[in-house]
Amino acid sequence: MDYAGIIIPFVGGLGMFIYGMQIMAQGLENAAGNRMKSLLQVLTKNKFFGVLLGAFITAVIQSSSATTVMVVGFVNAGIMNLGQAMGVIMGANIGTTVTGWLVSAVEWAKFLSPGNLAPIAIMIGVIIMLTGTRRSTKDIASIIIGFGLLFVGITTMSSAVSPLKDSEAFCSIFVSLGVNPFLGIIAGALVTAVIQSSSASVGILQSLAAAGLVPFNAAVYIIMGQNIGTCVTAMLSSVGAKKTAKTAALMHLLFNVIGTAIFSVFAIIYFKVINTTIGQGIITQTQISMVHTAFNIVTTVLLFPASNGIIKLAKKIGKVEESEQDDSKVLLDDRMLETPSIAMQSTLSEVIRMGRIVEGTLDKAKTVMFTKDYKDILDIKEEEEKVDQLCGGITDYVIKITTLSINEREHEELAHLLQVISDIERISDYCENVSEYAETLQERSATFSEKGATELREMIEVCSDCYKYALDAFEDHDRDKAMIVIEKETRADDLEVSLRTEHMQRLANRECNTDAGIVFLDALVCMERISDHARNIAEEVLNMVK
Structure with a gap:
């Protein structure tokens, strides 16, 4: 035979x-x-x-x-x-x-x-x-x-x-x-x-x-x-x-x-x-x-x-017991690249998780300049380090996905995703800046005037809402929430201009502490930029919805 x-x-x-x-x-x-x-x-x-x-x-x-x-x-x-x-x-x-x-x-x-x-x-x-x-x-x-x-x-x-x-x-x-x-x-x-x-x-x-x-x-x-x-x-x-x-x-x-x-x-x-x-x-x-x-x-x-x-x-x-996951560890694995659509969904979930960590950081940053709480200052810095690690790991993973056999629409989605990752990471950086302002106030025993504190809280609240709506819009692919972000970001821009003008007048009239006054102006800029990055996320959502 x-x-x-x-x-x-x-x-x-x-x-x-x-x-x-x-x-x-x-x-x-x-x-x-x-x-x-x-x-x-x-x-x-x-x-x-x-x-x-x-x-x-x-x-x-x-x-x-x-x-x-x-x-x-x-x-x-x-x-x-x-x-x-x-x-x-x-x-x-x-x-x-x-x-x-x-x-x-x-x-x-x-x-x-x-x-x-x-x-x-x-x-x-x-x-x-x-x-x-x-x-x-x-x-x-x-x-x-x-x-x-x-x-x-x-x-x-x-x-x-x-x-x-x-x-x-x-x-x-x-x-x-x-x-x-x-x-x-x-x-x-x-x-x-x-x-x-x-x-x-x-x-x-x-x-x-x-x-x-x-x-x-x-x-x-x-x-x-x-x-x-x-x-x-x-x-x-x-x-x-x-x-x-x-x-x-x-x-x-x-x-x-x-x-x-x-x-x-x-x-x-x-x-x-x-x-x-x-x-x-x-x-x-x-x-x-x-x-x-x-x-x-x-x-x-x-x-x-x-x-x-x-x-x-x-x-x-296997002699194993499941334990709690380290927040700073990127929850993505190369084995998932075998199926690009699954890898993309997993990456999206991971970006949302990173965004929620920053949301918690921003909540601490909202009050830390007024409480000057040392634990919150340390927590904000530690969380920023976690976000940096997540940002690097997720970005590397997205780049791996782009080398796979995916269609043009998926390539566009990944491009939007990279921009959102960058914006979330920048917001985390600004939260760290806020913790540093709190340290400065603590070291110099400086406090805001009652009117200055009220105005700054209003600015922080508007910018914080900007980010939260942006993150929700990204997670839900919600056009209406994205539009709310754009409206709130415009409000933040107007507030930054008006509050800066009023504060400069208070400084000229010696109605507030100089050290606290400088921190106030820096914090205004910081918050306004958080709203800018939140708007960037909202615009990426609008592009993805299209």
């Missing part, structure tokens, strides 16, 4: 299958990007929503391994706790079954015959790609081309291995895998671990099934092994991560191992006691999809109530 004539086309078909799957997944991800961003927000609700989100994201990016790697990144960054991660991991196992159904469509939907549909799909996709100008059109073209290449790859693999059905030695290997469940599970796990894609591994199994090579019982054990093998990618990605991230990867492994153990017992009893003949029959591609889907859905249903126990077991094995 010409094994070279079998192996070379098979490897080429596998490469085409994986490449087609990636192209299709990229197109789907780009097309569903905004929906994925909004769905990410439900993570904070409950574990059930996490299951739905995990299934959706995995169906889009066509890889449970990639989803789990992303989850490890979320946990490592502190964005997601282990309970939320558990839900997404369970959902990822369900979402990964989509590829198998696409492949088996050649059996349950005859009009999808690869020989007819694949070349047509590729040609249509190429025509759309060459003639389309909009990014959304090119995304659709990628989906169609990837769909066609996936079918061409599976057909090539099936045709390559077809001669092996006449090989008694090769057929006996699969028979032995069916007779010995442990060997079947190990085989499935090893193949999946090597190619690091359960979807591709299932595709290989379906190509062998199309050639009439795989007994039913062997396929069942191999499928269960594939679910264990897909954990390898996440386990590798957790190397060097925090203990909680390693625990998330361990949860994925435990979930699949426990599910496999349960199903193995039932499968062994069924094939060896209840129905001894069905296991020896040849399985079809559609039946592989059915077994794969049933295994993952039933495992999720069975283990969902016990998910907290799995988390505790993983934490015990």
